[in-house]
Each structure stands twice: as structure tokens, then as C-alpha cells.
Amino acid sequence: MQTDTPAARARSLTKTYGRSSAEVHALRDVTLDIRRGEFTAIMGPSGSGKSTLMHIMAGLDAPTSGEAWLGAIEIGRMPDAQLTLVRRRRVGFVFQSFNLVPTLDVRGNLLLPFELDGRRPDIREQKFIDELIVSLGLSDRLTHRPHELSGGQQQRVAIARALATRPEVVFADEPTGNLDSKTGRDVLALLRDAATRHGQTIVMVTHDPVAASHADRVVVLGDGRIVADRPRSTAEEISAFMLSLEVTS
């Protein structure tokens, strides 16, 4: 794994839904590099294509044309079986609605990505997982089921699960969307910390300027195209910028 290649790359990605008469262009020729170790926020109003972009870059959906690279492999045309292994081993997910497996306890959820591979974490991985459990404050929750946890706790378990395999990229889809603002800030700080301390590459889709202000970089989509690519900004700057987009469009 070279550190100079981007963790993920989009090359002229387009995604079109529907037939020629009623075509919807979700993405129009999007090219983007996700730099290794960076926390990138992808913003944009609903229908801007930000979710579609994330789905394709995370190997959940196939592009109509263009290439999606994860590290040194192209995943845009990969058959489903291989793609599944890529998701299992090289991608982590954090969802808006937490999405833990309800029948497994916290430990079971954390170890699920390893068990899917039919293996146990090795000593180094186990040490990392133990660290995560402590730093995310989950030590006394390991035998709890998801429904016994608060939303914030569930999201912390989801983050721990996403980080546990040390994936190439962690994709987070509106991770604070279902949380109150205090809990939301804690979750964002955890993601921030994972990028700073462990050099974890993170891509977060959000429409919340406060959430985006925790990122190193803010990419803004509008109508299926990248309309802005800004370095770290304050929530005020991002809000002002998003508003100006609304006004001009």
C-alpha cells in the first residue's frame, strides 16, 4: 500500500437512471481523488448526486460509465462476488440509521466482518479492537444487544465496526442524521480522531455544515457535478457558501 496513491479515485463517473425518454442524470462526469488519511466531507442538496457518488465509490452500485478505484483496484466493473469481498475487507460503513445486526450483541457486531471471512482477528487486530472498545467507551456494553443501547452508543458501535478491519476507506452516510447535536458532535469527534490518530481515510456524506466543518476537505456536488472543492472550513463559511449556491441556482 503506497502512501502517495489516493485511497480512492473517481474517474469521469456518470450514472444515469431510466430510459432515454425520461433520463435522470445522477452523476455527470465526476472526477475526484480521495487523499489517503484525510477526512473528506461530500455535501450537496438532495438530488445532487452525493449519495450516488458514495454508493459507487464504496462498491455498492455500478456506474453507467467511468471508473471507480479503491487503492490500486478498479471496482466499477467488478462482478458482485468479488465486489462483496472488497466491501468485506477494504471498506467500512457507518450509516445514518446505525444498522447494527439486531440479533448480535456488541461484540458480535464488532467481529462480524472477521467472521464473514471465516477467521478471528490476529493479535495485532485484536489489540487494535481492544483499543477501539476502550476509546469509544464500549467496554461495559460488549454483551448488550443493539436495542439496549442509545442511538449515540449504537453509532459508536457502528464506528468501531467500520474501523476494526482498518479498511482503505470508511464511508459514512449522514452519520449524525439521527442523533441529537451533542451526541452528533461526539460521533464527529470520533471520526476526526480516527483520521488524525490512525490515519484512517474517511468519506462522509452530509448536508449538515456543522458536521462538514470537522472534515479536512469539503467537496460540494450540485446537479450531478462537483461545484466546489474547499479545504477545511468553519460551519459559518460552509453555510454561507451553500446558501450562495442555492441563490445562484
Place this chain on the structure above:
Amino acid sequence: MNRTRGHGASVLVAALGSAFGVALLQITGALSAVIQQDDVTGSSTTVAIMLRVLAFVFIVISVYVAAVVTANTFSTIVAGRVRSIALLRLLGSSARRERGRIAREGLAVGILGSLLGGVAGTAVAVATERIAVATGAIPDAGYTFAERVILVPVVGVVFTTWAASWVGSRRVTTVTPLEALGRSEELSREQTLARPGRNRTALVLAILGFVLLGAGVVLGLMHPAAILIGLVGGILSFSGIVLGADVVMPPVLRVAGRLSGRSAPARLAAENAVRHPQRSSRATIGLVIGVTLVTMFAVAMAGFETSIRVAQAQQPEVYQGVDPMLTATTAVFSVLVGFSGLIAAVGLVNNLVLSVLQRRRELGLLRALGFTVPQVRRMVLAESAQLTFSAVALGLVLGAFYGWAGAQSLLGSATEGIVIPGMPWLAVALIVLAGAAITAIASWAPARSAVRVSPIEALAVD
């Protein structure tokens, strides 16, 4: 709106129940007519009544299993509709009204299924009688197939289906309007509905029943009439087990789950099968009833056969030609009793289909996290296997026990002493094969829809 949408399985169950009842009554009616024709002893009325009583016993068993299956299907359907029910509650509809709406669907399902089944059952009976007459097996007694008694199963099935849908829709009363706003993750609410009173009744019935069964076995060493005590004991204890299915089945399901291995798909399947303990219990108890009854008859017949062999050795001339009769009786009884197993199997398949449909988001999550398509398929198969395995295993054990207890109470005085139950291995093998077939069939459709779930469904907010 189409009222019977999503109720295909319930219509089928109602139709099977009604078809079975009608066909059985028509065929026994035709048989009685034949017997009446060359009645010399005047005993034909007694025979006709006996046939009717016997037919009704089998019909009651089938209709009972059908009702359990239907109640379960409705509760699963209600669980899947919680959000829309909550929304209607939010907009001002009462719980009573929502429950009534579902019960009306149940009534429609019952009427449709029962009428279809009545027609099908009569058609089967007519065909059977015509074939029997054509091949010369029975004389043409001019039976008209227009007897009023066939209305009993038809109307009965309509009402039991209606009642079952009412029982199954109990969850509606616990839906709060707030659930329309909450998260869509399915919570297990069924614990709160546990009924301690019912479990106590079940326990009392089971204990009393087993005591009577034991008494039957002991007294059977002295007199064959002990079978009557044993019969009451058997009915009571088995009712206790069926009534207490919510308590009895989950441990069995857990043991079966442990047997299916430690891989991720197997472990998740094991957890899925006990996620809604009551639902899984009710889905499997029908099959337990079927397997128990079939096994019981097979074991009891095997025991009966053993003592006949002893008698045959002593007085060969008296017991001549008894063998084919025994085999035929066993076969006919097994089929009649096994019919409830067929109805139960429909319920099991449907239960699995619905539970997979209601888990789309979770399946999407597993796919997003790296579950391969074969792993998803294996998980569904393991879940199905766990349900059927539990039902078949428990049914075999119970059936062997009841069959042995029955034979022992009846024949203990003749054979002098307790005998080890002779297992009819052919019947056991057939039951296990049928169980395997149900597993495969039950997992086929849900596995197909499960692997079609796209990982993106996990990300959808609603």
C-alpha cells in the same frame, strides 16, 4: 383495494383445511352408502356413525393446525404493517378499527379459501368414487355428493380462519401512534405479550396428562382397558405441550441452532430463528403436531404388530390375512393424520418468506458488510433447516413416546411386562425425508428474494 393481497398462504391453508374436511366426509358418506346397500345385519348405521366420528376427529386436528398456522401468519403480517397502522393511528384511527379491518381481511380469506377448498374436496371425492366404481372396487350406490354435512367443515373453516385472524392481530392493540415516527428497525415486542396464565394452564395439563399416561402404562400390565386412561392422558399432555409451545419450542430451536455450526451465516441463522420466539414456536408447532401423530400411529402399529405376531405363532389359522389389513390401516391413518403436517408445512414456508421480506434492510446491511450471495443463501437454508429439524425431532420423540405408551397400556397385560418401543424405521425415514424436503422448499423462495436485496437498501433511511 384488494383485500386478500399478501394472504395467498392463508387462502391456501383455509382451502386445504376445507378440501380435506369435505373430501373426507364425502368419501366416508359414499362408503356408508355402499355399506347400507347390502346391509344384512342392520349394523350399517353404527358403522356410518363410526366413520363420521372418525372423519370428524381428523378434520378437527387439521382445522386446528390450520387455525394455528393462520393466526401466526396474521401476526407476522401485522408485524410487517406496524408502521402503516401507526400512521393511521396517528391520523386518528382507533386500534379497534384497525384490528377490525384486519379481521375482515381474515373473514374474506376464510370465505374465499373455504369455498375453493369445498369445490376441490368434492371434486377429489367424486373422482375417487368414480374410479372405485369403474374399477369394480365398490358397487355404484348412487351417492349424490349433496349432503348437508359437508357444510360443517366449509362453514367451520370460515369461522376458524376469521377467529385466527382476530387472535393473530392482537399486536395491533399495542401499536402506538408514535411508532409511525420512530426508527424502522423491527423491535421484538412479543415478550411483553407473554401470557403467564396460559403457560400455567399448559403446565398443569402437561403434568396431569403425563401422570395419567404413566398410570395407563402401569395399569395396562393388568388390563387392556387402561388404554382409555392413557388416551385421556395423551390428549391432556399433548394439549399442554401445544398450548405451551412458546415455552417448549425456543429451547429446542436453540439446541438445533447450536448444531448448525459456528460460521457467521449459521450463527446469524440460529439467532434469527429465535428472534421472535413466539412466532417461530407457532410456525413449528403445527409440524410438531403432524409428525407426532404420524410417528405415534406408526409406533403403536409396530407394537400392535409385535403382539399380533406372538398371537399368530400360537393360533395361525385365526390370524390369517391380518397382515395386509394392518399395513393398509397404518397407511390410511398415516396419510389422514399427516395431512395436518402438510398444512403446517405451508405455514412454515410462509413464515420464512414473510420474515425474509421484513428483513430487507438487515439483509442489505449484511451484503454491504461483505456477506456473499452464497452466504446469504446458506443463512436462509440454515434457518429453514433449524425450524424443520426442531419440529421433526421433537415430533419423533413425542410420537415414539405416545405410541409406545398407547401400545403398552393396551397390550401390556398380554405381553406381560414393559417392552422397549420398536421403532418403525421405515416410517421414521419417510418423516425425516419429508422434513428435508420441507426444508429445501421452505428456503427456496425466501433465499431467492433474500439474495436479490441490494446492499443499498441498508442505507435507505426509510
